[in-house]
Amino acid sequence: MPLTNSVLPLLALPRPAKRAVALAVDASLILLTVWIAFYLRLDEWVRLSGEGLFQPMWAIAASWLIALPLFITHGFYRVIFRYSGMAAMQMVLRAFALYGFLYALVVTAIGLPGVPRTVGIIQPLLLLLAVGASRALARYWLGGLYQSIFQRMNLPKAVIYGAGQAGRQLAQAMAHSHEMQVVAFLDDDDRLHGHVLNGLPIHSPMDLQGLVETQDVRTVLLAMPSVSRRRRNEILSQIRNAHVAVRTLPSVTDLVQGKVSVSDLHELDIDDLLSREPVTPNHILLVKNIVGKVVLVTGAGGSIGSELCRQILAVNPAKLLLIEQSEFALYAIHQELEEKLAGLEDATPPVLVPLLATVQDGNRMREIMSTWHPDTVYHAAAYKHVPLVEHNSAAGIKNNVLGTLRTAQAALEAGVSDFVLISTDKAVRPTNVMGASKRLAEMALQALAAFQQGTQGGTKFSMVRFGNVLGSSGSVVPKFRQQIRDGGPITLTHPEVTRYFMTIPEAAQLVIQAGAMAKGGDVFVLDMGQPVKIMDLAQRMVELSGLTVKDEQNPKGDIEIAVTGLRPGEKLYEELLIGDNPKPTVHPRIMKAHEEFIPWAEFEAKLTALEMALNVNDVGVIRLMMQQLVAGYIPSDDIVDWVYLEQEAEAKPIA
DSSP states (O other), rough: OOHHHHHHHHTTTTTHHHHHHHHHHHHHHHHHHHHHHHHHHHHOOOOTOOSSSSSSHHHHHHHHHHHHHHHHHTTTSOOGGGOOOOOHHHHHHHHHHHHHHHHHHHIIIITTTBBOOTTHHHHHHHHHHHHHHHHHHHIIIIHHHHHHHHHHHSSOEEEEOOSSSSHHHHHHHTTTTOOOEEEEEEOTTSSSSOOOEETTTEOOOHHHHHHHHHHHHHEEEOOOTEEEEHHHHHHHHHTTTOOOOOOOOOOOHHTTTTTTGGGGOOEOOOGGGSSOOOOOOOOOHHHHTTTSSSSEEEETTTHHHHHHHHHHHHTTTTTTEEEEOOHHHHHHHHHHHHHHHHHHOSSOOOOOEEOOTTOOOOOHHHHHHHOOSSSEEEEOOOOOHHHHHHHHHHHHHIIIIIIHHHHHHHHHTTTOSSSEEEEOGGGGSSSSSHOOOOOHHHHHHHHHHTTTEEEEEOOEEEEEEOOETTTTTTTTHHHHHHHHHHHEEEEEEOOOEOOOOEEHHHHHHHHHHHHHHHOEEEEEOOOOOOEEHHHHHHHHHHHHHHEEEESSSSSTSEEEEEEOOOTTTTSOOOOOOSSSOOEEEETTTEEEEOOOOOOOOHHHHHHHHHHHHHTTTHHHHHHHHHHSSSOOOOOOOOOOHHHHHHHHHHHHOOO
8 A cells, every 4th residue: 555655646747757757767777787787797796986997887878878869769758658568569679679789889899998898788688678677567567556546536426424333334345446436424523523534534514515516526325324214314405405316324233244335335215205213113013923823925925025024034933825926026035035044043943835826716725724724814915006907907806806805715714813904095085996996805804804703713804004115016216216217207197196105114014013903804004104295206316316307497407307197097195094083003103994894795795796797897887886885986087998998999880
């Protein structure tokens, strides 16, 4: 490092100065090689300024007068040494051949006073070796060093927010990063401002805009893994105005274990923008239906299903049955969970059973349930993408309603203790087939729960209703993030669209805890906090990526937000309750709703009729029956089912 630092000023010199340095080096090499040539001839060191029998200065002066003009005229000092190649070496050899001839002519043939004639032969050879070595050194040492320094100087600049232990470890991990260069710390503690930590100055967060302008800082790395969400939101509000990208640090555990690297840094999670703090899970509720039990998760490869599997595995069930109709999704979650188990030291780890199945196949579900007799079932399998289900309505209803019913009936026959349905806020006063189908699935469980009341040891059916989860498949967050990477535009269906959001881990934890409170027929509603306007979310994502929104006020911005219009069945606002009478539970984030339903005897007959309409894809009848079954279902559009539309088009007579 000291050697590198000593070369930095040399590399920073202008080109004429670098040529002068090279000329001085060659002059010094001439002096050195003449002196060594005298030693090789006389077998003793002589004084360079000697006035006796031997006078090296005559030989040195002759070499300077011959060599330096030759080197200049042959372009020695126009070549960039660190890039010199074979052509440059050939030029050196030609120049030295001429130099060797002239120098030998002067020293050996003609002779100089006090200079042995053999010096005229020895010194050119020594000088050739010395100059060649100096050029090789410049090429292999300065070249690589220069490239390294040049690349480092041109890396995107970053600052670390937080000069604590996490920030120091991150700065140390990034000292040799090839992705970005840390130029400073930001810290809230004004006692640290103006000081230097690990060679980096510590600034006030108020100086960020100045650092952006003077040092071209493009990224802020949040090294505050334990800060509260409220404080993080305040920091992000400050950072947004500077138009820099924000990346966050891994967990504190990884920091302590010294695992921090640039690859561990990730984009800012939008869940950091949620206004509330997560509530610590109730451990008693988390373990009640899982520890030492056989647990089954349908839709195990989906966003919620896979997170349920992760959290269930952490609570140590006896067996975890993974049901998924997608082969790849099942493979992926099974491999991930197997890797987690491999890192455990438990003598009796949970048994994982990956099962390919569709919940619509009642025989397959009964086969699985009767084989393993699960204690708890989490039913996450569903079609949830609103426009896709709207365009494929019969398939969506079959999966969401009949699939739920057949899985629930198989659970009832197998004596499952607890059955928890993952529902959605779109089931409340639905305007689309997906929401109506999820409400009908809720009603099926409510009817089954009421039907078996009074029976001994029946299945406790419950459902948990919540809004959007951040980062799930089909959600706006990964879509917006990819559109930002692609340079835009961000596509938004309506500027007033508002949604509830929750993180996937928090949603899965609350589902497990809600299911543990069930007594049968319960409709639990998760407290989603304040709704988020999707337009605001899109703008924040753009700004926290270090970019600006392109609009009428800022026509030179980076990312445009394009409004495309509401999709079939889409609502502007979502609700979580049909009525206005939620009841609190022992958990502050879980409420209990009272929702009306149809008794099982009547419901079963209507469901049979609905299934007949589904089997022939009579979309008009299906829609009418869904409206009769689901109170508040008001379709917002004409029929858009693809099969129905194609059949209608083929049935029309050709004019």
